[in-house]
Amino acid sequence: MAETLEQIGADVRACQMCKLCQTRTVGVPGEGSPTAEVMFIGEGPGFHEDQQGRPFVGAAGQLLTEMLRTIGMRRQDVFITNVVRCRPPGNRDPLPDELQACDAFTQRQIAVLQPKLIVTLGRYSMARFVGQGPMRDLHGRTREWNGITCLAMYHPAAILRTPTPEMRRIYQEDFAKVPVLLEQERRKREVLALAAVAAEPAPKQLDQLPLF
Numbered sequence: 001m002a003e004t005l006e007q008i009g010a011d012v013r014a015c016q017m018c019k020l021c022q023t024r025t026v027g028v029p030g031e032g033s034p035t036a037e038v039m040f041i042g043e044g045p046g047f048h049e050d051q052q053g054r055p056f057v058g059a060a061g062q063l064l065t066e067m068l069r070t071i072g073m074r075r076q077d078v079f080i081t082n083v084v085r086c087r088p089p090g091n092r093d094p095l096p097d098e099l100q101a102c103d104a105f106t107q108r109q110i111a112v113l114q115p116k117l118i119v120t121l122g123r124y125s126m127a128r129f130v131g132q133g134p135m136r137d138l139h140g141r142t143r144e145w146n147g148i149t150c151l152a153m154y155h156p157a158a159i160l161r162t163p164t165p166e167m168r169r170i171y172q173e174d175f176a177k178v179p180v181l182l183e184q185e186r187r188k189r190e191v192l193a194l195a196a197v198a199a200e201p202a203p204k205q206l207d208q209l210p211l212f
């Protein structure tokens with residue numbers, strides 16, 4: 001039977017694959033539409049997320065929701081998760097072994113959702129799906145990963161830390177790429193589907209049945 005997001009969520013909440021399980025309040029699997037075409041992947045739960053078991057519910061989450069609204073999307077239209085699903089103590093950076101352990105859940109969620117577009121929020125998910133380098137150089141860039149287009153963006157918390165008009169403008173420009181890329185991906189898939197149909201061998205002609 002095909003895996004579901006609910007099963008993955010239950011596994012996250014019971015997970016002990018890295019030491020973050022010892023200090024979390026609850027695991028935060030991620031949430032959103034099971035038919036989401038766009039997947040947002042951030043860094044890890046903060047204080048409020050750890051308390052509530054939901055991703056991006058603090059100030060950074062409010063900014064993410066607001067930015068989604070500017071491009072005509074709602075939180076419930078997309079899927080939102082993190083590269084680690086338990087809060088690192090004191091909001092420290094996730095460690096390599098923690099990132100590696102939790103990547104199994106990221107892969108499982110991607111396999112279920114099969115998103116058309118992955119948007120990375122912050123440097124850890126950018127490093128995983130788009131590439132290593134300074135965020136100021138890589139934000140707004142895309143890279144194909146396993147056939148999925150991935151778009152790098154700042155984490156909303158970074159915009160809140162530097163709330164200048166210039167940073168807001170940059171963020172808005174990067175967000176504006178989401179519907180454009182999504183439309184491109186939809187068209188690409190339509191063309192591929194049509195090409196696949198065209199490549200199918202023509203059905204054999206049925207022998208004409210005698211009338212009598």
Ligand code: SF4
Nearest residue numbers: 015018021085086102
């Ligand atoms: S961060 Fe991920 S791998 Fe580590 S315990 Fe939590 S769910 Fe498991």
